[in-house]
Amino acid sequence: MDQPDERPTRALTIYDVARHAGVSIASVSRVLNGRNSPRPETRERVLAAVAELGFVPDGAARALSNRLKEVVAVVYRRPKDKPPDEFAEEEESLLFTDVINRGVEAGARKHGFDVLLSTVDVHDHGPQARITSIAGKSDGLILHDQVLEPDGIARLAQRVPVVTLAGTLTSASVNIRCDNSAGMRELTTHLLVDHGYPTIAYLSGHGDSPDNVARATAFLAGAAAAGIEPLTGELWRGNYMAAGGAQVIRDVIGRGLPLPRAIVCANDQTAIGVLYALAQHGVRVPHDVAVTGFDDVPVARHLHPQLTTVRQPIQKLGATAFDVLYALISGERRPEREVVLPTSLVIRGSCGCQIENDPPMSIMDG
Amino acid sequence: MDQPDERPTRALTIYDVARHAGVSIASVSRVLNGRNSPRPETRERVLAAVAELGFVPDGAARALSNRLKEVVAVVYRRPKDKPPDEFAEEEESLLFTDVINRGVEAGARKHGFDVLLSTVDVHDHGPQARITSIAGKSDGLILHDQVLEPDGIARLAQRVPVVTLAGTLTSASVNIRCDNSAGMRELTTHLLVDHGYPTIAYLSGHGDSPDNVARATAFLAGAAAAGIEPLTGELWRGNYMAAGGAQVIRDVIGRGLPLPRAIVCANDQTAIGVLYALAQHGVRVPHDVAVTGFDDVPVARHLHPQLTTVRQPIQKLGATAFDVLYALISGERRPEREVVLPTSLVIRGSCGCQIENDPPMSIMDG
DNA sequence: CTGAAAGCGCTTACAG
């Protein structure tokens, strides 16, 4: 009956199915929703009609009636500018974000939820409008860093369930983050005590990112404990992206300033740029300068040398964000204001440890 | 008035806003939708009420009324089994898929659409049920490879707009793919003619994937043209994943069989596994064996040696998929049955070309 | 320009 090449003029509704099966729409709905009241014969007729017609129930109508869309939205920020070509694809791939989103999706699956992906960029002057639209299409929001100001988050969270990732605490939202302090403490000790490097720098991320603040603070504390005056400040300010890390190295070298013996990068992406720029200038890692990251994104082990970094349970961060959001949506329990996941030091070659012959997962204690 | 820490009992509706502003719901709706009929004073009162209340319009209700959700769904397949630890994060990161999805998102943004992400896995015995649910939540579907059998796609496409990525042509769906043949032809010529390698293997992907079939066919044609009998077949069967590539190498070496001078991998992920397994066995790339990939995923340039591969415009593949789907949804024009995007050979170090000192984007002719 | 009312396609008390 179907014309293979033409889209039907009007989509089918539950009324069409009911008519086809000779029952009421209520029965169709019950069968479709797995209620066990319809008797077997009714069920069969409905199922047959559904199969024959290829009926696809309208999710919007279901959502409206159920007051539940079974959709959570994840919002992240698209990088400000098109980065320079040499790193274009790295930045575009936004590795960290992708892995988190995958974790959210995995969590959502278990509850029959799907994930609505959306981005805001700096050009969206009022991200409010965009985020309101997204909020309307979902049951709750997971906001990555740099998407909305704390004020905006607080307002939004008054109306819809909101979970932030590595964000700021707000009156009504819940924050999920990893234990930056512990991870950075371990890393700093490894570099300053185990390796005994005499000079060290912290190449920062966005100044106002809570993750960056926590990492910088723990770093400074570690340096102070070792009695070392680290390099930090304006000159060593990155932006979480490879291009930012590379630029800092070029600036330092360009000004004829000496490089420290070790460079602690705010995240892995930054370290990628640093490794790249150092290689360009013939600086050997880790022989001349040790470099470390933070996150342990999937490429970290493919860099050359393999990157010593602090592992965050990235997927789990996403899965936890979903679980907490789900609790908020279903109202079953009031979650904590903040959930903190553990980190761990992953020692590979870039810190100066001798790693055997390339075993990607090898983790050794300094 | 709002209690900062409590979720309101009932979400606000347009009626609340109308009451607050002293107008009808029709006026509220008109203002919210940017109609210019409401006079300035009305508009202001509505906007004030919306802002004060923090009103978030329900997307499901809008969608139901507009017959448009402004959502497209992207469905991809979660890898069959939890892969072995050594590649766990690689596989999970599914680089290729992520980049495509990002392209879809970029395309969607321009039209105010958002992207619903969802996965099916092999354990979903009837992916039909799951996909029907997703279809109901969106205006159209973009299906990655291996998500649904051609029959299922054809049926589905009768009811909802469907675009496949590197899929099979169907009566009502549209397929987007890249020019596998041209890319593989260039690559094969480079290895067999420019480098003149005497022995070569094709390490395949999923046997039934259209991409794999096209790549294998072009490879075989190239080998035949060079008068070379390539290694292929059961022993050289991979699965598009790093673990699969590594396993093939171990099997070949384990059986004491000789390695070919060059190994052409069905995709970059496979090449990652091959590089890894070769390194474990002390085989030097490209000195002993040349290795190539296909796709040019972001990590390809970070491998050691950097991977020679065939670049697909991955993001563009996603953006094009959205554009075509959008045309289908809006019914503005009937798109072609298939769109083919160009590929290009990217020569780095793993094929045996001498690359200067590590310039990631360097492309030279053999 | 504005409002009352119908309608979008479902779900689910409520009767029977």
Added chain:
DNA sequence: CTGAAAGCGCTTACAG
């Protein structure tokens, strides 16, 4: 077990 009908929160002809 089943059906008629109300209701979910919007949009938009249709009158005025």
